[in-house]
Amino acid sequence: MAQEMVKGAEALLRVFREENVDVFFGYPGGSVIPIYDALYDAEDIHGVLPRHEQGAAHAADGYARVTGKVGVCMATSGPGACNLVTGLATAYMDSIPIVAITGQVKTHLVGTDSFQEADVTGITIPITKHNYLIKDPHEIERFPDILREAFYLAKHGRPGPVLVDVPFDVSAGDVPWAERNIEALDGYEEPPVADSADIDRAADMIEAAERPVLMIGGGVVHSEASEEIIQLAEKTNIHVVHTLMAKGCFPESHELSMGMPGMHGMAYASYAIQHSDLLIVIGARFDDRITGDLERFAPDASVIHIDIDAAEIDKVRPATVGIQADAKAATRELIQAVSAREPGAWEEHLREIKKKHPLRYSDNDELMAPQFVVEKLYEVTGGKAIITTEVGQNQMWAAQYYPLEEPRKWCTSGGLGTMGYGHPAAIGAQVGRPDEIVVDIAGDGSIQMCMQELTTGTVEKLPYKIIILNNSFLGMVRQWQDMFFDKRYSGVDLTGNPDFVKLAEAHGAVGLRCGDRDKVVETLERAMEVDDVPVVVDFAVAKEENVFPMIPAGKSWDELIEAPVSDE
Amino acid sequence: MMMEMERTISVLVKNRPRVLARIAGLFARRGFNIDSLAVSTTEDEAVSRMTVATTADPPTLAQIAKQVSKLHDVVQVIDHTNHKVVERELCLIKVHIDRSERPELISLCDVFRGDIVDIGNGSVMVQLVGDKDKIDAFVHVMQDYEIEEMVRSGKIVLDRGSSK
Numbered sequence: 231m232a233q234e235m236v237k238g239a240e241a242l243l244r245v246f247r248e249e250n251v252d253v254f255f256g257y258p259g260g261s262v263i264p265i266y267d268a269l270y271d272a273e274d275i276h277g278v279l280p281r282h283e284q285g286a287a288h289a290a291d292g293y294a295r296v297t298g299k300v301g302v303c304m305a306t307s308g309p310g311a312c313n314l315v316t317g318l319a320t321a322y323m324d325s326i327p328i329v330a331i332t333g334q335v336k337t338h339l340v341g342t343d344s345f346q347e348a349d350v351t352g353i354t355i356p357i358t359k360h361n362y363l364i365k366d367p368h369e370i371e372r373f374p375d376i377l378r379e380a381f382y383l384a385k386h387g388r389p390g391p392v393l394v395d396v397p398f399d400v401s402a403g404d405v406p407w408a409e410r411n412i413e414a415l416d417g418y419e420e421p422p423v424a425d426s427a428d429i430d431r432a433a434d435m436i437e438a439a440e441r442p443v444l445m446i447g448g449g450v451v452h453s454e455a456s457e458e459i460i461q462l463a464e465k466t467n468i469h470v471v472h473t474l475m476a477k478g479c480f481p482e483s484h485e486l487s488m489g490m491p492g493m494h495g496m497a498y499a500s501y502a503i504q505h506s507d508l509l510i511v512i513g514a515r516f517d518d519r520i521t522g523d524l525e526r527f528a529p530d531a532s533v534i535h536i537d538i539d540a541a542e543i544d545k546v547r548p549a550t551v552g553i554q555a556d557a558k559a560a561t562r563e564l565i566q567a568v569s570a571r572e573p574g575a576w577e578e579h580l581r582e583i584k585k586k587h588p589l590r591y592s593d594n595d596e597l598m599a600p601q602f603v604v605e606k607l608y609e610v611t612g613g614k615a616i617i618t619t620e621v622g623q624n625q626m627w628a629a630q631y632y633p634l635e636e637p638r639k640w641c642t643s644g645g646l647g648t649m650g651y652g653h654p655a656a657i658g659a660q661v662g663r664p665d666e667i668v669v670d671i672a673g674d675g676s677i678q679m680c681m682q683e684l685t686t687g688t689v690e691k692l693p694y695k696i697i698i699l700n701n702s703f704l705g706m707v708r709q710w711q712d713m714f715f716d717k718r719y720s721g722v723d724l725t726g727n728p729d730f731v732k733l734a735e736a737h738g739a740v741g742l743r744c745g746d747r748d749k750v751v752e753t754l755e756r757a758m759e760v761d762d763v764p765v766v767v768d769f770a771v772a773k774e775e776n777v778f779p780m781i782p783a784g785k786s787w788d789e790l791i792e793a794p795v796s797d798e
Numbered sequence: 799m800m801m802e803m804e805r806t807i808s809v810l811v812k813n814r815p816r817v818l819a820r821i822a823g824l825f826a827r828r829g830f831n832i833d834s835l836a837v838s839t840t841e842d843e844a845v846s847r848m849t850v851a852t853t854a855d856p857p858t859l860a861q862i863a864k865q866v867s868k869l870h871d872v873v874q875v876i877d878h879t880n881h882k883v884v885e886r887e888l889c890l891i892k893v894h895i896d897r898s899e900r901p902e903l904i905s906l907c908d909v910f911r912g913d914i915v916d917i918g919n920g921s922v923m924v925q926l927v928g929d930k931d932k933i934d935a936f937v938h939v940m941q942d943y944e945i946e947e948m949v950r951s952g953k954i955v956l957d958r959g960s961s962k
Contacts, residue, residue: 355820356827360870363815383870416812417870541864544857 233408238364238373238401239268242331245377246275248410251302253278253661255286255293259306260346261333264402278661278690281682283310285654287317288680290328292658294321295641296616296666298454300384301326301658306333308346311395312353316648318391319357323645324475325448327389329380330358334397337365351395359383359390360417364400373405379415387421388539389452422538424555424563432510432534432551433567439508439532441576442468443488445520448475448644449513449537455558456480456637459512462565467573469580471499473514474644478634488584492520494626497587497779497790502580503528504787510534513557516546517645518783526786536560589630590793595772598747600624600699603769604631604671607697610754615667616659618642620652620676622706624699626777628671639666650679653696657683660692667758668694674727674768675704684737687764695757696766698730701773709776713791734766745770802855804833806885806955809848809866810840810874817871821848824869830854830862834887836952845873849954882958885929888951890915891937892923894944903943910936921946929953 236244242265246254253276258266269277280286283305290301301321305311311332321328335344340363351363360383362369362376369376380392412418436442446459456479463470463480469488470480480487491499503509509531514520521527524546535542535549536557543552553560593599604627607615617632618641619625625642634640641659643651656670670677677698687694699705704722711719734741740760744753744767757765778793811817818837825832833851840847854862856879863875895903900922907914907924910932916923926936930953937948 351816352819355816355823366815539868541861541868545861545864548857 233406235404236407237264237268238396238403238405239265241374241405241407242377242396242401243268243272243275244407245374245381246302248378249300249381251300252276253293254302254304255280255289255658256304256331257283257286257306257310259310259333261307261335261398262304262331262401264398265304265331265333265396277304278657278686280654280657280686282680283313284316284650285657285680285683285686287314287328287330288320288648288651288654289658289661290330291317291321291326291651292618292641292655293662294326294328294658295451295655296638296659297662298638299662300381301328302331303328304331306346307335307350308348311350312348315353315357318354318393320643320646320648320651321391322357322359324643325389325452326391327384328391329384330391330393332393332395333401334363334395336399337397340365340397350393354393357391358393361393361395363395365397370400370405373400374408375415378410378412379417382412382415383417387419388449421556421559422540422554424536424553424560426563428551428553429560429563429567432553432564433569435508435532435534435551436466436468436510436568437571440574441506442466442508442510443502443506444468444470444510444512445473445491445503445514446470446476446479446512447473447514449557450476450479451637453513453538453557453559454637455512455561458558458561458565460484462561462568465565466568466571467577468510468571469502469577471495471503473517473520474629474642476514477629477640479637481635482633483635485581488580490629493522493781493783494630494777494779496589496630497792498580498584500781500787500790501583501587503531506531508532508534512536512561513538515542521546522781523784523786587792590795591775591778592794593747595775597745597770597772598750600701600769600771600775601627601631602747603697603699603750603771604628606750607669607671607754608632610751610758611667611669615639615669616641616663618652618655618659618668618670620670620672621647621649622673622676622704623709623775623777624671624673624676624705627699632671649676653677653680654683656694656696657687657690657692660694661690670694670696672696672698673705674698674700674702674724674730677730678728681733684734684739684764684766688738691762692764693761694764696764698766698768699771700727700730700768701771701775702727703773705775706777708774712774712776713780714782730766730768734764739764739766741765742767743770744768802853804851804853805859806849806851806878806883806953807859807863807866808876808878808955809850809872810876811846811848812871812873813839813844813846814871817846818848820869820871821866824865825850825852825862828862828865830858834952836954838954849952851953876957878955878957883955884958885953885955886927887930887933887953889926889933889937889948890923891926891940891948892921892946893940894920894946895922896920899943906939912936
């Protein structure tokens, strides 16, 4: 029987359907016209049209984070594909599964500096898990399987972005269709399984420890291991700290939650790590924002390190026991292997420390404190919103003052620290979970980086909210200049910001403004009532508020700076 | 301080476009040294073999091996540290020499088991095969002459004994 031939673009849509892709974020251009032509008839696949390709990548990322599915973005060759780069790097650093489809010039023009040609596979090697250029005959013949491989690689093992570069003549031309057989795919592998001897050793270490602490990271989100983490913590009465990536994986209201440690983490979370004799680290990678000075980080702690990526074990902090495994599976085994443990003096001590060092801020400026706005947002939304953030002070205040109780409600660019991420991520999040309240906690600097996506939100009728903590500064840089550069505020003054309310209205969104403490709740409530377009709320906040606690970069726990005590 | 020393790994990779760029880029990005590199076909036409000599301490080498292993196109990484190996490099060296000096050069080549592969007016090209130390020693001796040009291949390595 002759093999069925289909158009490349049709093969792409068929694989989309196999992978349950009913929505993607893409921007057309010359090289992807054949794909958009096929989409014209595909009523079951909705293309969200961002106003910049960077928005497409971040939206796919936000969609992936809140749904657990692979996010899909698309762009044309050359400039379109190059504009995805920041979004792919963001997703790569945070291990977010994305498949990016880029158009490419015709195969015979590749390498000739043709119009809108860029070496996109070359450019994205270091910021993708893998990438493909469909150019040679053996690649064109395998096109459907390469697409399946892309989805498989994106979500299996340690997730990450995968890019497939598709020349015009491949999507417009015929390719052989092949039936789906995932296990026959190149790169298919069974997930690594924890060595039971290592699990037993880890259990013994937990039972012998006097001052254990459990640290969870983004791997717990990806493997959906929150329930298991809660069981492990409760069985052993071990306090839990979460990295920025794992926010919500362990309920922050739980009595065993010690919050986020690190540069702007809770003082008590960093304290707990620093004085522990055993760190059980699951799906986290000892980022420098957590460790500070590595030489002085948790000096007395043995380390049990569970990660699906073998390269993370011993990369930064050597593990006493390193276990390459899926977080959920390994945690389950650990729960089985470990004996129940009663809380002791250490746990009692941590409870006291937690009480003694709460987050605090002063609200004695003429303008209200930004933390106050986030607290009110928490109240008005009942703590139930999906939160996306930009990067900088807004991100840290969101992490500190909007505690979460469940995973996949938190989209933040943790590893790369990408300003401009939060708004398109909110679009992706709202598309992925239309019935949830989605709020981008933004600064007046970051929000201007992907402002144009308000049109996308309006056109798609997405009622997400953007809360701008507007201090007319690039606040985090200003804070460093304040604390470490003699208040030499260089390049951070944003006086001359646009009128965000008018800007929102110009995009067809709702714009609100609030500079009065007493009107914050009322304003937020009005924002929540809008259900068909985005809402931008411009909050005028104290210009020179700093984020505390702070462990300055490269320093250690004993140099932690707590918020100054209010003079009120 | 753990010992930084030259170590050799072999990376078996799927024979695909850009695979060299992926490996070289990974070394560059993560700040790993490449002291020498040889890439060739193998007994399996779908697989290429890269022999990478790098200067690293044991934890760094372990990290290199793990990072390289993660690349989709990598089939296997072999760390030859503490293995019994056969290691070879190829060196071609062209020295400027007049006729009267040839006998001396030929006898030196004999000592090192090098081959004269080209003789021109005023120059002789020698080919030498051996491990790095042997080639270093020969190049050192050749510095008594005027070296016109020299090229060395990256080292290639196989473990001794059956690999089955």
